Amino acid sequence: MPTGALATAPLTPDRWPDVERLFGPRGACGGCWCMAWRLTRAEWERQKGEANRAAFRRVVEGGPPPGVLAYAGQVPVGWCAVAPREAYSHLERSRVLRRVDATPVWSVSCLFVAKPYRRRGVSVALLRAAAELARAQGAVVVEGYPVDAASGTMPDPFAWTGTVSAFRAADFVEVARGSPTRPIMRRLLSGGRG
Numbered sequence: 001m002p003t004g005a006l007a008t009a010p011l012t013p014d015r016w017p018d019v020e021r022l023f024g025p026r027g028a029c030g031g032c033w034c035m036a037w038r039l040t041r042a043e044w045e046r047q048k049g050e051a052n053r054a055a056f057r058r059v060v061e062g063g064p065p066p067g068v069l070a071y072a073g074q075v076p077v078g079w080c081a082v083a084p085r086e087a088y089s090h091l092e093r094s095r096v097l098r099r100v101d102a103t104p105v106w107s108v109s110c111l112f113v114a115k116p117y118r119r120r121g122v123s124v125a126l127l128r129a130a131a132e133l134a135r136a137q138g139a140v141v142v143e144g145y146p147v148d149a150a151s152g153t154m155p156d157p158f159a160w161t162g163t164v165s166a167f168r169a170a171d172f173v174e175v176a177r178g179s180p181t182r183p184i185m186r187r188l189l190s191g192g193r194g
Helices: 013-023 040-044 050-062 122-136 163-170
Strands: 006-010 067-072 076-083 106-113 141-144 171-180 182-187
Touching: 006 122, 013 050, 013 067, 013 076, 040 067, 067 122, 076 122, 106 122, 122 141, 163 182
Parallel strands: 106 141
Antiparallel strands: 006 067, 067 076, 076 106, 141 182, 171 182
8 A cells, every 4th residue: 555545644533433443442562552651550440441441531622632543535544643742641650751951842652553554654644644733733843752672573562653764764963862662853844933
């Protein structure tokens, strides 16, 4: 599937059935429902599954869109979460991914691509669309926290924050590194409000 065949759209309440279809009964991975960065570890564990699904639905219904979906035709094939960094309490507590500076940033916290569509450029398209969504909401900088798998391959579930190669292809550059495998990558957004 060439990336030109993809369409992307912000996750609005009317697209909630598409998220359910994409994530499936496991909520993408292990009952997460894209809530891991929004909660403490104990909260996330306590509400894995249905409670996380309900919490994420409230996020979607409360707006603004918490990310973007990718579609191949009418089929939802990928997801990218993006929001102001302070929306992710787990991220705010991270020592490895601590703030680089005082610049207000939006953070890409999660990428999920349906298995048949992996390694086909979907993540790059999602990252570009997430940057545009952040820009439209007033962001001037968007950053992400991919895994650097330069030392070898890793199972797809461990790359849920994306890969360095995908971020580079979407015009992000490394600005810091809190550990050998966890860079912080940023993209400056032109025309952002604020």
